[in-house]
Amino acid sequence: MLTVDISLSLDGFVAGPDPSLEEPLGRGGERLHEWALSTEAFRSRHGGSGGAVNVDSDMIDETVRRAGATIMGRRMFSGGAGSWEDDPRANGWWGEEPPFHHPVFVLTHHAREPLVLGETTFTFVTEGIEAALEEALAAAGDKDVAIGGGGSAVQQYLRAALLDELQLHVVPVLLGGGVRLFEGHVAEAPAELQCTRNVASPTGVAHLRYRVVK
Amino acid sequence: MLTVDISLSLDGFVAGPDPSLEEPLGRGGERLHEWALSTEAFRSRHGGSGGAVNVDSDMIDETVRRAGATIMGRRMFSGGAGSWEDDPRANGWWGEEPPFHHPVFVLTHHAREPLVLGETTFTFVTEGIEAALEEALAAAGDKDVAIGGGGSAVQQYLRAALLDELQLHVVPVLLGGGVRLFEGHVAEAPAELQCTRNVASPTGVAHLRYRVVK
Numbered sequence: 001m002l003t004v005d006i007s008l009s010l011d012g013f014v015a016g017p018d019p020s021l022e023e024p025l026g027r028g029g030e031r032l033h034e035w036a037l038s039t040e041a042f043r044s045r046h047g048g049s050g051g052a053v054n055v056d057s058d059m060i061d062e063t064v065r066r067a068g069a070t071i072m073g074r075r076m077f078s079g080g081a082g083s084w085e086d087d088p089r090a091n092g093w094w095g096e097e098p099p100f101h102h103p104v105f106v107l108t109h110h111a112r113e114p115l116v117l118g119e120t121t122f123t124f125v126t127e128g129i130e131a132a133l134e135e136a137l138a139a140a141g142d143k144d145v146a147i148g149g150g151g152s153a154v155q156q157y158l159r160a161a162l163l164d165e166l167q168l169h170v171v172p173v174l175l176g177g178g179v180r181l182f183e184g185h186v187a188e189a190p191a192e193l194q195c196t197r198n199v200a201s202p203t204g205v206a207h208l209r210y211r212v213v214k
Numbered sequence: 215m216l217t218v219d220i221s222l223s224l225d226g227f228v229a230g231p232d233p234s235l236e237e238p239l240g241r242g243g244e245r246l247h248e249w250a251l252s253t254e255a256f257r258s259r260h261g262g263s264g265g266a267v268n269v270d271s272d273m274i275d276e277t278v279r280r281a282g283a284t285i286m287g288r289r290m291f292s293g294g295a296g297s298w299e300d301d302p303r304a305n306g307w308w309g310e311e312p313p314f315h316h317p318v319f320v321l322t323h324h325a326r327e328p329l330v331l332g333e334t335t336f337t338f339v340t341e342g343i344e345a346a347l348e349e350a351l352a353a354a355g356d357k358d359v360a361i362g363g364g365g366s367a368v369q370q371y372l373r374a375a376l377l378d379e380l381q382l383h384v385v386p387v388l389l390g391g392g393v394r395l396f397e398g399h400v401a402e403a404p405a406e407l408q409c410t411r412n413v414a415s416p417t418g419v420a421h422l423r424y425r426v427v428k
Contacts, residue, residue, distance in 0.1 A: 010382075010407060010424070011396035012226040168224075170384075172407040172424055174396065182225035182388065193224060193386040195418030204409030208420055210224070210386055 017177035068143025231391035282357025
């Protein structure tokens with residue numbers, strides 16, 4: 001099953017306007033992830049300690065447990081425009097021990113050998129989103145394949161009607177601009193959705209889960 | 215207090231694409247209101263009977279009880295482009311007994327005398343959104359003023375940072391185009407939001423309420 005778990009602002013943005021080196025997620029964009037970063041589940045996963053033990057933490061925990069492989073866009077792997085095409089040795093911004101601990105497939109136009117960092121192997125797929133999905137499903141075994149992001153990768157899978165489940169974490173903030181999750185996504189492939197869960201959080205985040213009916 | 219209660223698609227549209235006489239809410243736009251129209255509260259309010267007695271019905275009931283006056287855009291009063299400017303006697307599309315039963319203020323550029331239909335008086339305000347709000351607050355007494363819609367009226371009040379509360383009914387449907395609720399709304403007036411309620415419904419609608427912190 002192909003799933004996506006993504007935080008977005010109440011006005012529908014997955015990143016704020018005017019991304020820069022200082023604010024790679026755009027103005028205000030970091031606020032979309034504060035709820036996740038403050039949880040015990042996230043911190044322990046990233047080698048930290050402490051953090052909130054609450055519904056938000058349960059969400060992170062569940063998402064981590066269900067995913068057997070991740071697909072991500074090239075920018076999510078290594079940041080802003082061109083940074084690793086310019087330097088093919090670049091290892092992305094995930095550090096020596098990326099938090100995935102399962103196979104990651106990076107959508108890119110530039111072929112390169114797989115990269116092993118800690119317990120995570122990054123495979124670079126140049127044959128398009130369907131090829132990446134096929135490889136990821138095989139690697140995930142009986143677990144799910146998660147689209148890690150960013151917005152563009154999610155949009156491509158939405159548009160191609162390949163998503164099975166969509167979990168949106170709606171954060172109570174208005175960004176007023178940036179990257180919209182839903183932008184020209186269903187003109188070609190209308191999808192029927194079924195809301196399968198709505199979890200309220202003490203932090204004001206609405207965790208909404210939808211099944212795509214094909 | 216100025217509130218808005220509005221249904222929107224998961225992809226953020228309050229009306230679908232390509233509105234026409236047959237589909238004034240655009241392609242698929244009627245699906246945004248099915249949850250409300252099927253409730254006991256809505257039906258009894260509109261002189262009908264039957265309907266679902268559930269959380270959705272409670273939402274409608276609460277919204278109706280809290281509002282002492284309504285503000286609406288000209289199109290919401292009388293439909294598509296120009297229809298009542300061309301015919302100043304036009305009584306809108308609300309019939310002989312509109313469902314409001316309280317004062318309604320219509321934002322318009324064309325002055326006209328108040329119109330009384332059943333228990334509802336429509337007052338036409340040409341002096342702008344702040345004047346309409348002032349009149350409506352006075353008329354509402356200790357109740358709230360509700361912005362009835364459409365999207366453009368809500369956007370104007372959002373942009374002017376005049377809203378106190380925002381209740382979104384997120385319907386599990388992707389419209390893929392149409393009128394966005396949030397479009398260039400906070401460039402001038404950033405707002406801090408606080409999620410004060412998240413009610414899950416058996417129909418899959420997420421009823422999300424936010425307080426605007428000024």
